[in-house]
Amino acid sequence: MCRYEIFFHFSLKTTSCGCTMGNSKRDCRILFLLVFSCLGTCDAGQFKVIVPAEPVDTTVGSSIVLPCRLSPEMSAAAMEVRWFKENFDNLVFLYKEGKETEGSDYRSRVRLFRQEMERGNVSLLLQNVRISDQGLYKCHVSSVDWYEEPQLQLRVTHQFKVSISSQTKVADLGSSTVLACHIVPEMDIGALEVRWFRQTFSDLVHLYKAGREMQGPDYRGRVRLLKMRKGDVSLLLERVTTSDKGIYTCHVSSGDWYDELSMQLLVTSTFKLIVPSEPVVASVDSDVVLPCQLSPEMSATAMDVRWYRENFENLVFLYKEGKETEGSAYRGRVRLFKQEMETGNVSLLLQNVRISDQGSYTCHVSSAEWYEEPKLGLRVRRQGNRPEIEIGEIKKDSLKLTCHSEGWFPEPQMFWTDKGGRKLSSDVKPASQPGKDSPYSITSHLYMKKTDNEVVVCMVAQQEQKIEFGSRLRISDTFFENIHPERYHLSAFLLPATLVLVCLVAVGIFVKRNKEGVQGCRLSSSGWR
DSSP states (O other), rough: OOOOOOEEEETTTEEEEEEOOOOSHHHHHHHHHHHHHHHHHTTTTOOEEEESOOOOOEEEEEEEEEEEEEEEEOOOTTTTTEEEEEETTTTEEEETTEEEEEEEETTTTTOOEEEEEEEEOOEEOSOOOOOGGOOEEEEEOOOSOEOOOEEEEEEEOOOEEOOOOOOOEEETTOEEEEEOOOOEEEOOOOOOOEEEEETTSSSSEEEEEEEEEOTTTTTTTTTTEEOOTTBBOEEESSSGGGGOOOOEEEEEEEEEEEEEEEEEEEEEOOOOOOSSSOOOEETTTTOEEEEOOEEOOOOOTSSSSEEEESSSSEEEEEEEEEEEEEGGGGTEEEEEEGGGGGBBOOOOEEOOGGGGGEEEEEEEEOOOOOOOOOOOEEEEEEEEOOEEEEEEEEESSSEEEEEEEEEEBBEEEEEEEEESSSSEOEEEEEOOEEEEEEEOOEEEEEEETTSSHHHEEEEEEEEETEEEEEEEEEEOOOHTOOOOTTOOOOOOOOOHHHHHHHHHHHHHHHHHHHHOOOOOOOOOOOOOO
């Protein structure tokens, strides 16, 4: 029974409910209905934010989820979600009106699971955990008239172990090899410092720190981390040299914690030298490359490279400890392709080729424990000139023809044929060579009868070069009829009919006036190839 006026006032943030009643029994019933109605309306905007009661544990370099969800399950897409550490202004991550903001210390390392926010999941993914990330985090979620911000603790341990697959690694000279090293448990290496070094900490091979890589002076362009998966800090070493053998240490550190293990690298120093099986052919005065390549492909910069002729002391070119020496006969004419020695190319460039350069060459390459010295041949070629035919001694029924050609190397051959290509018997003198750098010249004689074929051809050939040159001479019967052999001697290259008549007239006039012997006229011959 209610005999007095009762007033209830409920307030919840900005929403309030008020009820007044008289002193009747009926009014009292209405009061309670209104009270419960108001209470139901006031509780409609409330929710709970659930986080773990126990600390969340993780390790340096890993990724971790800081759990946080709404209860009862409801969409958080229209709410403000703020993750902060210690105090409200120490922002970790903010989601507001569909936009995301990352704290300065957490850029590119934090995010929400946006696709799960409709079900009230506002958990935070924290990647590449650092030791400084340890501490208290608050998950603050607010709507228009309600908010909650429970806290949870993140504990970061920076203890890990370094693991290697083997204490000894064997690599071939010039090859690539992997020095395997892993972190246990697996974690992102972004926040770690990874140092590979030799005998001492400062004898740097490779350094990874704060996302940047640095190579030791003896390993530039040859080393890098594989980073094939989380926790993999294996080192790839390319173009292995003999000086690479020794002890390597894999050192990983984070803050005041580190671990390291060492392994030994053994280098097998055998290699092959590849040169052509067939001789290299070059023309006089040209440039030529004598090929020589290390196999497997490896750097030759730390090796000795010697090119020589018949014996070790007959030096053509020497590369040793970065210095170059030319043989006395090759000064200013030989060099290596130094920019290609890193890939094992020790070919020799020989310029302004001479005849005396022909012969056998040896490509000798040696390391501290191994050497190879294959041989290859160089053949020098020079194309001579077209043969010239001269008419020599003339008799009533025969004459002597002389053919000459010069400028050939190696030694050429010379022969005569008729117009049908059949060889004629002739007197060929051996080819002559004035000096070791001089080309060959060759001469041949043919005695021609009046009854013989009126067309003869002088041929000079170089079989190795598959070259043939020829000159042709045509002599008619009238040539013999108009010649007085006891008084005339004629030397010419070619004797066309019209020119013969002119010469005979000239000779007749000359004889008539001077009553003495005539030396003849020189004529030109036609050439063909």
